[in-house]
Amino acid sequence: MTYELVEHAPAVAQMSREADPFPGVIDPDAELVSRWQAGDASAFEALVRRHERPVFRLALRMLGSREEAEDVAQEALLSLHRHGHRFRRESRFSTFVYRVTANAALNRRRTLGRSRARERVLAEREHGGFDPSSKPRDPGDAAIGAEAQLRVQEALQELPPDLRLAVVLFDIEGLPYGEIARVLEVPEGTVKSRIHRARNALRERLREFVTQESEGVEP
Amino acid sequence: MHAEIRARLSDYLERDLSPEERSRIETHLEACAPCASELRELRATVSLLRGLPEPAHPPALGELVMARVAREGSRPARVRSLLRRASEPRFAAALAAGIAGLFFLVPAGDPSSRSSGAAAPGTLAASMTHAGAHGGLPSLLANGLWGPDEPRPHASVAARAGVMSGATPSAAYSESMRRARLREVGRLLRGSGHPNSEALASHFEPRPNVVMADWHPR
Numbered sequence: 001m002t003y004e005l006v007e008h009a010p011a012v013a014q015m016s017r018e019a020d021p022f023p024g025v026i027d028p029d030a031e032l033v034s035r036w037q038a039g040d041a042s043a044f045e046a047l048v049r050r051h052e053r054p055v056f057r058l059a060l061r062m063l064g065s066r067e068e069a070e071d072v073a074q075e076a077l078l079s080l081h082r083h084g085h086r087f088r089r090e091s092r093f094s095t096f097v098y099r100v101t102a103n104a105a106l107n108r109r110r111t112l113g114r115s116r117a118r119e120r121v122l123a124e125r126e127h128g129g130f131d132p133s134s135k136p137r138d139p140g141d142a143a144i145g146a147e148a149q150l151r152v153q154e155a156l157q158e159l160p161p162d163l164r165l166a167v168v169l170f171d172i173e174g175l176p177y178g179e180i181a182r183v184l185e186v187p188e189g190t191v192k193s194r195i196h197r198a199r200n201a202l203r204e205r206l207r208e209f210v211t212q213e214s215e216g217v218e219p
Numbered sequence: 220m221h222a223e224i225r226a227r228l229s230d231y232l233e234r235d236l237s238p239e240e241r242s243r244i245e246t247h248l249e250a251c252a253p254c255a256s257e258l259r260e261l262r263a264t265v266s267l268l269r270g271l272p273e274p275a276h277p278p279a280l281g282e283l284v285m286a287r288v289a290r291e292g293s294r295p296a297r298v299r300s301l302l303r304r305a306s307e308p309r310f311a312a313a314l315a316a317g318i319a320g321l322f323f324l325v326p327a328g329d330p331s332s333r334s335s336g337a338a339a340p341g342t343l344a345a346s347m348t349h350a351g352a353h354g355g356l357p358s359l360l361a362n363g364l365w366g367p368d369e370p371r372p373h374a375s376v377a378a379r380a381g382v383m384s385g386a387t388p389s390a391a392y393s394e395s396m397r398r399a400r401l402r403e404v405g406r407l408l409r410g411s412g413h414p415n416s417e418a419l420a421s422h423f424e425p426r427p428n429v430v431m432a433d434w435h436p437r
Contacts, residue, residue, distance in 0.1 A: 041292075045285055052281050053273075060274050070277050077284040081291070152267050171268040196229035203257075203264040210263040 029093035036084060044084070048077055051094065054173060055101045061168045062105035064157045068112070069105075076104040091182060098169065098183045106161055148209050155205040159198055166191055167198035220247070221254055228258050232265065 027033075029050065035043035055076055060069035079100050087096050156164055162184075169175045169183060170191075181188045203210055224247050230236050231244050248255045408420040 041288075044288070045281070048281050048284055052284070053276055056276060056280060057274060061271075066274075066277075070280065073277075073280055074284055074287065077280075078287055078291070081284075081288050148267060149271060152271060167268065171265055172271060192230065192235070196226070199229055199261055199264050199268075202268070203260050206264060206267060207260075209267060210260045212263075 027089070027092045027094075030089060033084075033087070033089055033093050037087075044081060047080070047093070051097045052077065054094075055097060058098065058101050058168065058173060059105050061153075061156060061172055062102070062161075062164060063109060064153055068108060072104045072108050073101070075108075076101040079104065092179070095179055095182050098173075098175070098179075102165055102169075102183060106165070109161060151206060151209060152202075155202050158205060159201055163194050163198035163201065166194035167202070170195050171199075221251065224248075224251075224254050225257055228254075228261050231258070232262060 029047060032043045032047050032050075036047060052073065056069055056073040059072040059076065060066060063069050063072060076097075080097065083100075087093070156168065159167070165184065166180060169180045170177070175183070177188045177191050180191045184191065224244055227236065227240070227244060231241065234241075236244070248258060405420040408416050410416075
């Protein structure tokens with residue numbers, strides 16, 4: 001299992017070079033990060049508690065398998081601990097967390113290979129490992145049915161990784177364009193283009209559900 | 220014109236356009252049914268994505284991470300670095316060769332260091348290969364006679380070869396696990412169909428006062 005992108009993450013150095021990437025924005029994790037970097041182990045535990053959910057969620061949406069996602073989430077959080085000294089607080093800590101998680105998930109995906117990754121997803125689906133929930137992520141959104149959840153998750157897995165990552169970070173994690181650009185280290189224009197291409201590809205793959213949903217919706 | 224409009228439909232949905240551009244797209248959508256239909260489908264796609272529920276969170280994730288952090292923290296930096304390097308691809312071949320070497324050494328060396336002498340030690344490796352062809356034994360060999368938290372008898376050899384695989388040399392040796400695994404080897408050998416399987420299996424009956432942790436390859 002390799003985590004070379006995580007272990008030698010160029011993103012960390014890149015973030016350190018950025019001049020004031022969040023002017024006027026206070027990082028809500030700043031105090032905990034300071035305490036952790038000063039040697040307070042309990043501060044790291046508090047950071048883990050705060051970020052474990054988005055880390056697991058991103059890993060799950062990127063890999064499609066709960067088992068793999070749990071493993072990758074652990075590795076990503078552990079990588080934070082190993083490389084925390086390289087984080088110089090010149091970007092949001094959450095950006096750093098997303099970056100490390102995305103790299104860990106992409107590396108795992110590469111290690112697994114596309115066909116094996118798909119086998120894992122199908123095996124979990126067959127053995128009831130997939131856990132469709134009726135609880136909407138955002139109370140303002142209507143939860144979609146279990147079958148639609150499965151199809152959306154499968155359609156996501158069929159996207160190229162760079163498109164999948166962009167659309168997951170934007171439409172599922174709710175990150176703004178600018179932060180996604182920093183996580184992916186690409187210009188904002190590239191982020192927008194990837195999101196649009198990903199949505200179009202998903203629209204084609206989810207046509208049966210999309211047509212139902214779009215009926216009666218005003219343009 | 221249509222392609223240009225369609226390329227901006229996500230920006231339109233996200234209200235990421237100047238008022239002039241927005242107005243231009245709206246004028247086009249009023250007159251163009253296919254583009255308007257594509258916008259509706261795109262909006263429905265986004266709605267599906269945003270309607271994905273919060274997945275059930277693994278309850279022990281944080282605890283597992285903190286337990287691993289505590290374990291890593293107790294290891295010297297040099298050992299941590301070695302463990303990380305052992306997981307890198309360029310060490311994979313050495314890792315595989317090292318593990319294979321250890322498992323060849325263990326069966327050849329083990330019986331001769333014991334007092335029962337029930338079977339010729341030289342035949343054991345061959346019989347284990349034979350049993351492996353019937354399934355079961357390969358996975359046992361892959362996992363080894365030792366659990367993840369138990370010290371390997373040849374841990375120092377493994378460490379020199381860069382073959383540390385997550386074992387914790389300081390962990391307490393688990394006698395009951397060792398005995399259970401020995402019984403499993405015996406069971407697999409009995410079912411292997413080898414002419415000397417019974418004699419070989421009896422060789423693996425766990426006995427008191429046999430300390431496998433002290434075995435060394437010859």
